[in-house]
Amino acid sequence: MGASVLVATISSAFGVILIAATELIAAILRADPYVGDSGTLALVLSFLTYLLLGVAVYVAAIVTANTFATVVAGRTRRIALLRLIGASARSQRAEVARHGLAVGAIGAVLGLVGGTVVAAAGAELTVQQLGLDGVVYQLVRPEMLVPPVIVVLTTWAAAWVGSRRVLAVTPLQALGGSVETSHEVVARRTGRAVAALLLLVSGTGLLAAGIALGLWDPRGVIVAFFGGLLSFTGIVLGSTRLMPPLLRLVGRLFGRSATARLAAENALRYPERSSRMSIGVVMGVTLVTMFAVAVESAKVLFAASAGGEVPADFAAILDTFATVMMGLMAVAAVIAGVGLVNLLTIGVVQRRRELGLLRALGFSNGQVRRMVLLEAAHVTITATLTGLVLGIVYGWAGAQSLLGTVPADPTLPREPTFVLPAVPLVPVLVILVATAVLTLVAAVVPTRIATRVAPVEALAEV
Structure with missing residues (x-):
């Protein structure tokens, strides 16, 4: 549970620092004779603070729920044995929920203390420098x-949601080695797939309607916002159907060797596990890319409405805003990265028998290491590409629906302006480099664990 504690700590500290920063900014604005006690600015700052906090908590909740779901899947045999001797499913689920409460409490306290210390140091430094x-x-x-x-x-709540599989564990599973839900079982679950499809279709329709409305009224961004929220929720809900085929497709790019084929097929064999590992990274990359593309598209929109270039001062303000927002959203990406490392490590621990069998069949330590590294590469590359596509779409939709009818010069009349998505090169390159680093970091601990598995010991485990 160490990584889950870290996720809770980062989320808590992030919220504490945001609130402290909001208070400092509000104090600076109150001291400004031209701004004074602006109720509107205070409202905007508070809204932005809790919006960012909500994003970080949302990502952390999904990462935590996926972690507990993976842990419960690995404890299927133990839970079944306890059921066999009389323990109820609800008591087992309550135990997992209590673990989640303890993890949240420890992380929250650490985050509160650490966030307060960082906020105090940052505030003091800001006051001195300015x-x-x-x-x-x-x-x-x-x-x-x-x-x-x-x-x-x-x-x-995430631990409670992630432990829902406990209710489906039967005492008979104590005799087997079932750990993860197979591809065939997931394919038979149509209810969740239908709900995800409905959310995706309705969200996409609202997104398109918001873009169209934005050509006449800036309030089209409200419609587009709900469209993006619904469509992305549909993607998250349907990740068990969406991500495994994409992971398998990317896996084919690594060749047809035994290690590459095993790594690619693992993504399709257990779609729940692979989707848990990838969806958090998708969210992090989508959020960072979205703000970068939104600001770049806004500059193009203003330039098109003005019939020329955007003023340098105005462009600098937009770039500064984009940098700050991407930095804040990077916290969500860090949370997702921690979740990926944790889930990949848990997955390797739970596959000791599989790795032992591969070693017994002749796989060397180097081949096992390459297989785990390729699995990490499949997840990070696929999630990054998916997140880039989604971030480009959502970022452009936000800018187009908000500024499609707003001229750069307020004295000019409003006219519909439509532009194609503008993708900034530097943020994309930074994301790609971060993906490469994340792949290496995510594979360090799992590969070390995988190569320590002795074939005889792994095969003897029950």
């Missing part, structure tokens, strides 16, 4: 308890 000695602000506020409480509750 010469804001006259600015009065209150660093420690009651609102700073909100993020830790939210983290505890969401981690608890």
Whole structure:
């Protein structure tokens, strides 16, 4: 549970730092004679703070739920044995939920303390660097308890959701080695697939309607926002159907060797496990890419409406905003990366018998290492490409629906302006480099564990 504690800690600390930063910015604005006590600015700052906190908690909840679901899948035999001697499914699920509550509480406390220390140091440095000695602000506020409480509750709820498979474990499974749901079983579950398809189709329709409405009214962004929310929820819900084929397709690019083919087929054999590992990275990459593309597309829209180039000062402001937002969204990407490392490690631990059998059949340590590394590469490359595509679509849709009728010069009349998505090169390159680093980091611990598996010991495990 170490990685889950880290996820909860990062989420809690992120929320605490955001609230402290909001208070400092509000204090600076209050000290400005031209701005003063602007209620609108305070409202915007508060909304942005809790929106970003909500995104981080949302990603952390999905990562935590996937982690607990993977842990429960690995404990199928143990849970079945306890059921065999009289334990109820609900008592077993309650035990997992209590673990989630403990993980959330530990992470929340660590995040509160660490976030407060970082916020205090950052505020002091900002005041000294900008010469804001006259600015009065209150660093420690009651609102700073909100993020830790939210983290505890969401981690608890995520553990409860992730442990729902406990209810389906039967005492007879104590005699078998069933761990993960197979591709055939997932294919027979049509209810979730239908719900995901409906969300995706309705969300895509709203997204298109928001873009069209944005050519006449900036409020089209509201329709597009709900369209993006519904469509992405559909993608997350249907990830067990969407991600495994994509992972297998990317896996074919690594050749037809035994290690490459095994790594590719593992993605399709257990679609729940592979989708859990990839969907968090998809979310992180989508969020970072979305803001970068939205700002770049906004500059193109303003240039098209003005009939020329965007003023350098205005472009610099947009770039600064994009950098700040991408930096904040990078926290969600870090949470997703931690989840990937944790799930890949748990997966290797749970596959000791499989790895032992491969070693007994003649696989060398080098081949086992390459297989695990290729599995990590499949996940990160597929998730990154999927996230880039989704981020480009959502970022462009947001800019187009909001600014499709807003001229760069307020004195000019409003006219519909339509542009194609603008993709900034530098953020994309940074994401690709981060993907390569994540692949290597995610494979370090699992490959080390995989090569320590002795064939005889692994095959003797029951």
